[in-house]
Amino acid sequence: xxxxxxxGFVLAxxxxxxxxxxxxxxxxxxxxxxxxxxxYFASHIPLIxxxxxxxxxxxxxxxxxxxxxxxxxxxxLLFALLISGIGTFIFIYAGSYMNKRPxxxxxxxxxxxxxASMLGLVLADNLIALFVFWELTSVSSYLLIxxxxxxxxARKSALQAxxxxxxxGLALLAGFILLAAAGGSFEISELLSRGDVVREHGxxxxxxxxxxIGCFTKSAQVPFHFWLPSAMAAPTPVSAYxxxxxxxxxxxxxxxxxxxxxxxxxxxxxxxxxxxxxxMLTGIILAMRQTDLKLILAYTTVAALGTLTLxxxxxxxxxxxxxxxxxxxxxxxxxxxxxxxxxxxHGTGTRDITVLGGHAKALPITFAAAALAGLSMAGIxxxxxxxxxxxxxxxxxxxDWLFYAVLFTLAVVISGMLHxxxxxxxSLRPFIGQGQDTPVTPHEAPFAMWLGPLTxxxxxxxxxxLPAMAGDALLVPAMGxxxxxxxxxxxxxxxxxxxxxxxxxxxxxxxxFVYRSRERIRARLTDADPWINxxxxxxxxxxxxxxxxxxxxxxxxxxxxxxxxxxxILIASTVVLVGGTFLLKDNLSLAWQSGSGMRFxxxxxxxxxxxxxxxxxxxxxxxxxxxxxxxxGYSVALIYVLFSAPDLALTQILVETLxxxxxxxxxxxxxxxQTLSPPSARRRDALFAVSMGGLVTxxxxxxMDARIAxxxxxxxxxxxxxxxxxRNIVNVILVDFRALDTxxxxxxxxxxxxxxxxxxxxxPPKSEGQ
Amino acid sequence: xxxxxxxxxxxxxxxxxxxxxxxxxxxxxIGLVLLSNAAxxxxxxxxxxxxxxxxxxxxxxxxxxxxxxxPLPQALVLTAIVISFGVLAFAMALVHRTHAMxxxxxxxxxxxxxx
Numbered sequence: 024x025x026x027x028x029x030x031g032f033v034l035a036x037x038x039x040x041x042x043x044x045x046x047x048x049x050x051x052x053x054x055x056x057x058x059x060x061x062x063y064f065a066s067h068i069p070l071i072x073x074x075x076x077x078x079x080x081x082x083x084x085x086x087x088x089x090x091x092x093x094x095x096x097x098x099x100l101l102f103a104l105l106i107s108g109i110g111t112f113i114f115i116y117a118g119s120y121m122n123k124r125p126x127x128x129x130x131x132x133x134x135x136x137x138x139a140s141m142l143g144l145v146l147a148d149n150l151i152a153l154f155v156f157w158e159l160t161s162v163s164s165y166l167l168i169x170x171x172x173x174x175x176x177a178r179k180s181a182l183q184a185x186x187x188x189x190x191x192g193l194a195l196l197a198g199f200i201l202l203a204a205a206g207g208s209f210e211i212s213e214l215l216s217r218g219d220v221v222r223e224h225g226x227x228x229x230x231x232x233x234x235x236i237g238c239f240t241k242s243a244q245v246p247f248h249f250w251l252p253s254a255m256a257a258p259t260p261v262s263a264y265x266x267x268x269x270x271x272x273x274x275x276x277x278x279x280x281x282x283x284x285x286x287x288x289x290x291x292x293x294x295x296x297x298x299x300x301x302x303m304l305t306g307i308i309l310a311m312r313q314t315d316l317k318l319i320l321a322y323t324t325v326a327a328l329g330t331l332t333l334x335x336x337x338x339x340x341x342x343x344x345x346x347x348x349x350x351x352x353x354x355x356x357x358x359x360x361x362x363x364x365x366x367x368x369h370g371t372g373t374r375d376i377t378v379l380g381g382h383a384k385a386l387p388i389t390f391a392a393a394a395l396a397g398l399s400m401a402g403i404x405x406x407x408x409x410x411x412x413x414x415x416x417x418x419x420x421x422x423d424w425l426f427y428a429v430l431f432t433l434a435v436v437i438s439g440m441l442h443x444x445x446x447x448x449x450s451l452r453p454f455i456g457q458g459q460d461t462p463v464t465p466h467e468a469p470f471a472m473w474l475g476p477l478t479x480x481x482x483x484x485x486x487x488x489l490p491a492m493a494g495d496a497l498l499v500p501a502m503g504x505x506x507x508x509x510x511x512x513x514x515x516x517x518x519x520x521x522x523x524x525x526x527x528x529x530x531x532x533x534x535x536f537v538y539r540s541r542e543r544i545r546a547r548l549t550d551a552d553p554w555i556n557x558x559x560x561x562x563x564x565x566x567x568x569x570x571x572x573x574x575x576x577x578x579x580x581x582x583x584x585x586x587x588x589x590x591x592i593l594i595a596s597t598v599v600l601v602g603g604t605f606l607l608k609d610n611l612s613l614a615w616q617s618g619s620g621m622r623f624x625x626x627x628x629x630x631x632x633x634x635x636x637x638x639x640x641x642x643x644x645x646x647x648x649x650x651x652x653x654x655x656g657y658s659v660a661l662i663y664v665l666f667s668a669p670d671l672a673l674t675q676i677l678v679e680t681l682x683x684x685x686x687x688x689x690x691x692x693x694x695x696x697q698t699l700s701p702p703s704a705r706r707r708d709a710l711f712a713v714s715m716g717g718l719v720t721x722x723x724x725x726x727m728d729a730r731i732a733x734x735x736x737x738x739x740x741x742x743x744x745x746x747x748x749x750r751n752i753v754n755v756i757l758v759d760f761r762a763l764d765t766x767x768x769x770x771x772x773x774x775x776x777x778x779x780x781x782x783x784x785x786x787p788p789k790s791e792g793q
Numbered sequence: 794x795x796x797x798x799x800x801x802x803x804x805x806x807x808x809x810x811x812x813x814x815x816x817x818x819x820x821x822x823i824g825l826v827l828l829s830n831a832a833x834x835x836x837x838x839x840x841x842x843x844x845x846x847x848x849x850x851x852x853x854x855x856x857x858x859x860x861x862x863x864p865l866p867q868a869l870v871l872t873a874i875v876i877s878f879g880v881l882a883f884a885m886a887l888v889h890r891t892h893a894m895x896x897x898x899x900x901x902x903x904x905x906x907x908x
Contacts, residue, residue, distance in 0.1 A: 659830050668867050709811055735865065779886040
């Protein structure tokens, strides 16, 4: 299973060369991988249908209890099949659709990465592994949406998708860690049986909120729905893939995956379906407002995701069944319709439904695919969509509370009605009736471009006619995996004459009515534009602006180009942070007492040193300041002499002499001291300097008592003569024990010398005007 | 003696920082010297002070006969003294060149890369 997941990443590396060598057949060649994966996953159907599960574990970060483990049950198998199966057609389609584009190779790389990440996501058993794949899908979809990197819209949409989904991903990570803490394991397969423990745990509410944020951002639920239509900037095959089987389904997948762990509480049953219903209605109503085929489809995806969330939120057995069936229904028709939109665009040069019309003759096969998919979307028998819709109605009507049952039945019926209208708009309108002239003379799409949509749309029909075929092997095990206990269920198309069928008929009639008055509805909705424009997307842009403004403000504040400002910030933060720690930690003692006592002459030297330093600071003339500086330096040398450091004293005296000489030599070329700052600034700086000096004193006193181990110098003292044959231990340390340090020191000196020489001697040739 | 010297070193630090905070570019150099002296003393003093016991091995012996001052901080400080001299020489040359090129000694005039 590891190989199956990772093969996409491996092929991604080679994809540009495959594209180069196979030319216009590249889509078919690369499509072999997802096709093979489909076969591989399909070979597991009998096993899973028999109620077994499969788990493969590879060690990853054993120290943190993180494994690269994969888990296959009904749910993950269903998703894996959708991803690889639809992926096959997407690759074949893209190879033809984007054949002329020079960046097709790069496109394959991203799309393969994306497919592999998605497979990893649905098959992962470890929460951390799942999170990694989750973020990989965000990153690769960012690359896919922004593939036209020269277009500003594409870049903006890509960034928007990334910020929203990766931002939610962060919440998800936190949620996962809490979940693992509450459930005692990072493995989903173990958590699935510990739902009771997690739900009773004090962290449950936090876990639920964080996980829901992650799922809702990924699956474009209100109020995060805006990124999905923007992501239409991607090429059509990407949209088809993103919307039908991958990416946006990831959030729903996770909701379903964790359903046995998190669902069943009051919070879940109250909150989750409300978000779902709101998203469903928002999506389908906004879809009515659009005129671009792809945008219409994008908003219906939002609606479909809302429907799925609603069903999982209701959480009854009926609702779970409906969710799984509708998931497959939607994947099939949405994948087909997006590809149809691409073919229409390709064949006519436009996607505007107010222009398109009457192209059934020119694009017969595409029309067939569109019609089949559209019928499924509208929920007309004998397609699988009909079955899906019936189950949705039934589940909504049997929600736990009467109030919710009424509310949600109403919501799904309204949504179903609008779905009928939208299905007619996208799958009939371009092909029948009268249209205007299109930029390109209408022509049918090539084989590679109608194979996918036709197959996917036909599957909707086949599964509708023979529901047991898909049901027993695939759907029922998936339902069981979500619901937590095996479900024994027989899918049938015909549920008999009951009031749900009446509701379906009503929906259909109302849908036709809505379709006929679509122009008026669109005009009404366009009137509401100012109100819609103030929606969540507006908030997103405002938040982004605020972030930029904040970044600029803090950059101007902290890095305004004045050296003094930088230093004061450094000093202040050091004093506050380090000093604050001192105040908060009370077990630090200051060594005010010390064993060595005080001698009169030592005190004199120390006082002299400090007095000279103060003189050096406040003398107004350069020469006296340098003289005072010299006194400080020699006093330091004296301290070294008094306290057993003859080598230091020697070096200090030499260096101090050189320093003073250097100062005297160079200073007469430099300007005289000037008093540039006003007194208030000087007082402020003095305050900063003195507080930092005080902190250093305190640190020294604290450090003196802080030794906790035997100093390494005891080894140096003992080994100096026997090992290094030297009797001056300091010298031995410098040239022997720590010789590399000394080498570094010499390098620094050489560099400084080169720098000084360059600064003093080399002048650039004088340019004009100087 | 250590606590007393700790206070003195704190004073040196304050003096050095005050000079570095000045706008006159020449005073910055003086601050640099004061700061390096202070930093060296921090290492030297915190390691503990001992009188009259330099870290030397007497002739004929394989180790010092009595406790000696800790040689490691001394080695570190020795390196630091030399390096700070290198840094100072470079800083002086830089200041000199800067002054020659841009004709100002106010650091606040040096806020952009173009004069």
